[in-house]
Amino acid sequence: MATIVNVTQEKALEVKEFEFTYAGADAPSIKKLSMPIAKNSVTALIGPSGCGKTTLLRSFNRIHDLYPGNKYKGEIIFENRNILDHKEDLIHLRTQIGMIFQKPTAFPMSIFDNVAYGLRLQGIKNKTELQDRIQKALQDAAIWNEVKDRLKHDANGLSGGQQQRLCIARAIAVEPEVLLFDEPTSALDPISTAGIEELVVALRERVSIIIVTHNMQQAARVSDYTGFMYLGELVELGRTEELFVTPKEKLTEEYITGKFG
Amino acid sequence: MTHTQKRILMSRVAMTFSTISAVIGIGFLLWILGVLVSNGIDALNTDIFTLEGTPPGYEKGGLKHALIGQLYLVGIAALIGVPLGILAGTFLSEYGQRSKLAEIIRDISDIMMSAPSIVIGAFVYAIVVAPMGHFSGWAGSIALTIIMLPIILRTTDDMLSLVPSTLREAAFALGAPKYKVILQVVYRGAKAGILTGILLGIARVAGETAPLLFTSFNDNFLNTDMMEPMASLTVTMYNYATSPYEDWQKLGWAAAFILSMFILSLNIIGKLFLMKKKGR
Numbered sequence: 149m150a151t152i153v154n155v156t157q158e159k160a161l162e163v164k165e166f167e168f169t170y171a172g173a174d175a176p177s178i179k180k181l182s183m184p185i186a187k188n189s190v191t192a193l194i195g196p197s198g199c200g201k202t203t204l205l206r207s208f209n210r211i212h213d214l215y216p217g218n219k220y221k222g223e224i225i226f227e228n229r230n231i232l233d234h235k236e237d238l239i240h241l242r243t244q245i246g247m248i249f250q251k252p253t254a255f256p257m258s259i260f261d262n263v264a265y266g267l268r269l270q271g272i273k274n275k276t277e278l279q280d281r282i283q284k285a286l287q288d289a290a291i292w293n294e295v296k297d298r299l300k301h302d303a304n305g306l307s308g309g310q311q312q313r314l315c316i317a318r319a320i321a322v323e324p325e326v327l328l329f330d331e332p333t334s335a336l337d338p339i340s341t342a343g344i345e346e347l348v349v350a351l352r353e354r355v356s357i358i359i360v361t362h363n364m365q366q367a368a369r370v371s372d373y374t375g376f377m378y379l380g381e382l383v384e385l386g387r388t389e390e391l392f393v394t395p396k397e398k399l400t401e402e403y404i405t406g407k408f409g
Numbered sequence: 410m411t412h413t414q415k416r417i418l419m420s421r422v423a424m425t426f427s428t429i430s431a432v433i434g435i436g437f438l439l440w441i442l443g444v445l446v447s448n449g450i451d452a453l454n455t456d457i458f459t460l461e462g463t464p465p466g467y468e469k470g471g472l473k474h475a476l477i478g479q480l481y482l483v484g485i486a487a488l489i490g491v492p493l494g495i496l497a498g499t500f501l502s503e504y505g506q507r508s509k510l511a512e513i514i515r516d517i518s519d520i521m522m523s524a525p526s527i528v529i530g531a532f533v534y535a536i537v538v539a540p541m542g543h544f545s546g547w548a549g550s551i552a553l554t555i556i557m558l559p560i561i562l563r564t565t566d567d568m569l570s571l572v573p574s575t576l577r578e579a580a581f582a583l584g585a586p587k588y589k590v591i592l593q594v595v596y597r598g599a600k601a602g603i604l605t606g607i608l609l610g611i612a613r614v615a616g617e618t619a620p621l622l623f624t625s626f627n628d629n630f631l632n633t634d635m636m637e638p639m640a641s642l643t644v645t646m647y648n649y650a651t652s653p654y655e656d657w658q659k660l661g662w663a664a665a666f667i668l669s670m671f672i673l674s675l676n677i678i679g680k681l682f683l684m685k686k687k688g689r
Contacts, residue, residue: 211582256598
């Protein structure tokens with residue numbers, strides 16, 4: 149059994165006996181995994197490639213459902229409901245749980261329209277309201293000063309780091325409860341990475357954050373809690389400073405000291 | 410001779426042969442264009458665009474009937490074929506994906522693309538012309554639609570598949586329903602490519618003669634009634650060029666020139682779209 153530290157504060161999400169099997173696979177990629185996700189904090193998921201951390205992350209907004217044949221088992225409790233229930237309204241769920249991808253995913257439209265996309269989906273048409281919320285989102289994503297004079301320009305003209313911050317602005321514009329980050333800096337240079345990390349730390353005031361990262365230093369820098377996963381199971385979940393300094397499990401210790409991975 | 414010298418020699422021999430082959434290939438193209446331009450421009454005058462066909466021996470005759478007939482035939486084929494092709498391509502890329510049904514449609518469409526166009530003409534003759542009892546513009550447009558469809562379908566499918574799946578996921582992750590993801594994000598990302606497919610599809614059918622010979626047939630005078638036989642540049646060109654009358658032959662050259670320039674420009678515009686897309 150995994151060593152899981154008691155999350156005393158309120159929980160954003162609660163994973164219970166969760167199993168995930170990809171279409172056509174014999175064995176589940178995630179096996180009977182249970183873990184709490186603390187509210188208004190940053191939880192990092194670390195582990196070697198193929199350990200299932202991205203698979204778990206992509207279950208929280210059920211983006212796996214885009215591809216037929218994937219199977220969920222168990223429960224993920226969010227706002228007192230099991231989001232794995234087949235009656236779950238995925239469109240609504242995804243406005244509550246946003247996602248930032250590994251590579252920046254700016255849509256082929258203007259910077260303004262990119263951020264407006266999610267807002268317009270929610271039926272906001274009023275021009276002043278749109279403008280206000282877009283400005284606020286861009287400011288919160290620390291990119292407003294760089295783009296305020298070219299909101300009508302094509303978003304693909306921005307640098308990779310700027311595009312990633314634009315994607316964060318787009319995601320927070322709809323005011324989600326939870327934000328999922330899937331290795332958000334692996335395609336970025338060190339300076340852009342530092343910018344995104346600062347943003348993650350600042351955002352936890354308002355949203356609960358789960359971040360998948362290959363980079364242990366990054367997990368140590370930005371997260372409050374860290375979960376170490378191995379072969380589809382959660383080995384250890386603890387407060388970040390404790391997990392990295394005094395890991396309880398031998399496997400965790402071996403991984404964070406670089407013995408494998 | 411050292412090993413390196415041998416390699417350099419072989420490289421030169423290979424380069425010489427491929428250069429010669431390229432020159433021969435391009436040479437024919439330039440030759441065709443040259444003959445077409447010199448004879449075509451010679452035959453061009455304003456009467457071509459303002460007068461209809463005349464019996465041989467009359468001084469003044471034009472191609473107005475064929476130009477307008479061609480526009481009708483190709484235009485209506487495009488009006489039917491473009492939306493059908495785009496919708497079918499969208500089904501393959503966004504809904505069918507790797508499913509068996511989608512793969513079968515892809516294969517059939519590839520076979521259709523290489524089907525001899527005269528076979529499609531014969532097919533439309535059997536299902537449209539024969540029951541109606543006479544040739545008609547509609548039959549011609551239907552034949553052209555069938556030829557155009559697989560081209561637009563496959564380019565749309567290919568171009569939509571090139572849109573990265575992370576872009577779709579990002580739109581879904583914001584809570585977008587599928588049809589909005591396709592209309593607002595995927596189409597936008599594939600715009601230039603789809604437009605190219607449309608232009609190339611139109612260019613391909615604009616040069617077809619065989620399927621029109623026994624569907625829309627021909628008419629030496631202006632007709633805009635799609636229920637009646639209709640003139641086209643290609644069939645007119647075929648009739649005029651093979652006739653023994655010199656003034657008709659001249660009009661045939663003019664028709665060949667106009668048609669070639671039309672198709673050439675469609676192709677160039679299509680390639681420019683694609684280049685613009687790749688340049689980004």
